[in-house]
Amino acid sequence: MGKHVLVIEDEPNIIEAISFILSRDGWRVDTHSNGHDAVETVHAKAPDLVILDVMLPGKSGYDILRELRADAQTQALPVLMLTARGQNKDREMAEKMGASQFMTKPFSNADVLACVRALVGAG
Amino acid sequence: MARDTLTGSRIRERRIMSGMRQADLARLAGISPSYLNLIEHNRRRIGGKLLLDIAEVLKVEPSILTEGAEATLIAALREAAAARPEAGAELDRVDEFAGRFPGWAGLLAASLRRISTLENTVETLSDRLTHDPHLAASLHEMITTVTAIRSTAGILVETREIEPEWRERFQRNINEDAQRLAESSQALVSYLDSADDAEADLNAPQDALDAFLADHDYHLEELERPGADPRALAERLPGSAARSLALPVFERLAEDARALPYADFVAATAEFGPDPVALAHRFDTDPARVMRRLAALPEADVTGPLGLVIADASGMLTFRRPVRGFPVPRFGAACPLWPLFRAFSRPQVPLRDRVVQPGTDGAAFLCHAIAQPVTPPRVNRDPVLVAHMLIVPVPGGEEAARDALPVGASCRVCPRALCDARSEPSILAEGF
Numbered sequence: 001m002g003k004h005v006l007v008i009e010d011e012p013n014i015i016e017a018i019s020f021i022l023s024r025d026g027w028r029v030d031t032h033s034n035g036h037d038a039v040e041t042v043h044a045k046a047p048d049l050v051i052l053d054v055m056l057p058g059k060s061g062y063d064i065l066r067e068l069r070a071d072a073q074t075q076a077l078p079v080l081m082l083t084a085r086g087q088n089k090d091r092e093m094a095e096k097m098g099a100s101q102f103m104t105k106p107f108s109n110a111d112v113l114a115c116v117r118a119l120v121g122a123g
Numbered sequence: 124m125a126r127d128t129l130t131g132s133r134i135r136e137r138r139i140m141s142g143m144r145q146a147d148l149a150r151l152a153g154i155s156p157s158y159l160n161l162i163e164h165n166r167r168r169i170g171g172k173l174l175l176d177i178a179e180v181l182k183v184e185p186s187i188l189t190e191g192a193e194a195t196l197i198a199a200l201r202e203a204a205a206a207r208p209e210a211g212a213e214l215d216r217v218d219e220f221a222g223r224f225p226g227w228a229g230l231l232a233a234s235l236r237r238i239s240t241l242e243n244t245v246e247t248l249s250d251r252l253t254h255d256p257h258l259a260a261s262l263h264e265m266i267t268t269v270t271a272i273r274s275t276a277g278i279l280v281e282t283r284e285i286e287p288e289w290r291e292r293f294q295r296n297i298n299e300d301a302q303r304l305a306e307s308s309q310a311l312v313s314y315l316d317s318a319d320d321a322e323a324d325l326n327a328p329q330d331a332l333d334a335f336l337a338d339h340d341y342h343l344e345e346l347e348r349p350g351a352d353p354r355a356l357a358e359r360l361p362g363s364a365a366r367s368l369a370l371p372v373f374e375r376l377a378e379d380a381r382a383l384p385y386a387d388f389v390a391a392t393a394e395f396g397p398d399p400v401a402l403a404h405r406f407d408t409d410p411a412r413v414m415r416r417l418a419a420l421p422e423a424d425v426t427g428p429l430g431l432v433i434a435d436a437s438g439m440l441t442f443r444r445p446v447r448g449f450p451v452p453r454f455g456a457a458c459p460l461w462p463l464f465r466a467f468s469r470p471q472v473p474l475r476d477r478v479v480q481p482g483t484d485g486a487a488f489l490c491h492a493i494a495q496p497v498t499p500p501r502v503n504r505d506p507v508l509v510a511h512m513l514i515v516p517v518p519g520g521e522e523a524a525r526d527a528l529p530v531g532a533s534c535r536v537c538p539r540a541l542c543d544a545r546s547e548p549s550i551l552a553e554g555f
Contacts, residue, residue: 105269
């Protein structure tokens with residue numbers, strides 16, 4: 001099983017923290033910080049898992065996820081959604097769009113790590 | 124119609140409500156059934172001992188028969204009962220309650236209005252938290268920063284061996300994020316603190332406008348003068364939302380006053396009566412403007428009391444000038460049978476109907492309605508329509524109400540069981 005993660009998030013310090021935690025756990029981490037060409041980046045990097053923020057400049061995480069699910073190549077790609085909201089409707093929206101997991105900010109490092117491991121069966 | 128001329132109608136209502144036959148009441152009161160029939164149809168005045176005797180037989184206070192209770196008060200009490208059906212309010216005795224204890228009944232109705240206003244405020248607050256873009260952006264910024272701090276602090280605490288350069292880097296990040304969090308918190312507090320007229324903004328603007336108009340008996344003297352300043356008048360309302368809502372209303376009233384000058388219009392009304400179509404012809408204007416003008420003048424100048432409601436095509440009432448005996452719902456949908464709504468299906472055709480509301484002394488009202496476009500003609504675009512309905516009380520009691528179109532205030536407080544237009548069950552099993 002590969003250990004390659006793409007983090008799509010626009011907050012540099014969150015990117016840095018997540019990258020550090022995952023790198024220490026043996027993951028290869030790529031990052032991307034806007035919604036415009038996020039789908040193209042997913043195709044180019046071909047990660048084993050994507051961590052995707054909902055609020056991104058250019059295109060929302062939900063729209064990116066919808067495009068990924070509509071493409072046969074990325075249809076089954078594990079995606080962990082991150083959002084600053086924790087309301088039921090956001091969780092429902094994430095599930096409806098095909099998110100593999102949903103995590104509300106602020107989160108603990110241990111939770112992110114556990115979730116990522118579980119999603120690619122690396123636990 | 125003067126309320127004391129309807130004593131007979133109230134005797135009839137009370138008798139029917141208690142399930143008593145006319146002949147039995149006549150016998151117990153010591154009069155002939157035919158004489159009681161004349162009384163019940165308001166063709167004989169009644170007072171003195173006979174009134175006391177009938178009141179005693181019907182087990183009510185004589186004042187309830189002579190004065191009745193204010194219809195709008197009764198409607199408000201019914202709304203209160205509808206809002207809390209589990210309270211088991213005795214709806215069949217609402218008239219008696221309002222008649223015997225008008226002060227308490229008024230207090231209850233006022234409390235209901237207050238509750239509705241507060242509920243509105245809560246809704247506005249919830250709406251603000253969800254939809255205020257500034258608030259939403261500020262909270263998102265704060266949560267994002269807190270996330271970065273939590274994650275970075277977690278790394279510093281949980282990672283046993285961390286290179287000095289990484290440690291320094293994360294400490295710097297935390298410092299930056301803490302600074303950012305402090306700034307965004309202060310900005311948020313300032314925003315919440317400095318919101319102009321924040322509390323007034325949270326009250327329902329429509330309520331503020333309604334109250335302002337009612338306080339002035341719907342006649343705004345300032346707008347009658349040459350060079351009237353609607354903006355200055357609107358500034359007297361509490362809250363920016365209410366002021367924004369009031370401004371176009373006041374501008375329209377000022378425009379109406381210019382188009383239909385006070386002295387000429389009052390003189391024409393004395394000649395034609397409150398007839399919007401006749402007056403529109405006389406002044407070469409549209410009936411909706413005439414209706415607004417009639418409703419913006421003191422009662423004595425327009426030959427008596429009258430009411431006006433204005434609705435948009437969604438059915439929302441955007442203006443209410445109530446008239447005694449014709450309850451207009453304060454919240455929610457009004458009766459779809461009102462000519463006001465029928466007017467939307469025949470734009471620009473003036474409609475005129477005699478209507479009667481249930482449980483309001485059986486008095487009739489002449490309703491003039493018209494739906495008119497408020498937008499200029501545009502190719503292949505339907506106009507935006509607004510409907511006006513002028514409500515004019517008709518003298519003549521039950522006689523005038525005969526053959527009148529039965530309507531209600533709103534389904535929830537309407538006792539008409541067999542109504543094709545009913546959209547929800549009534550809380551009233553039968554009319555009182």
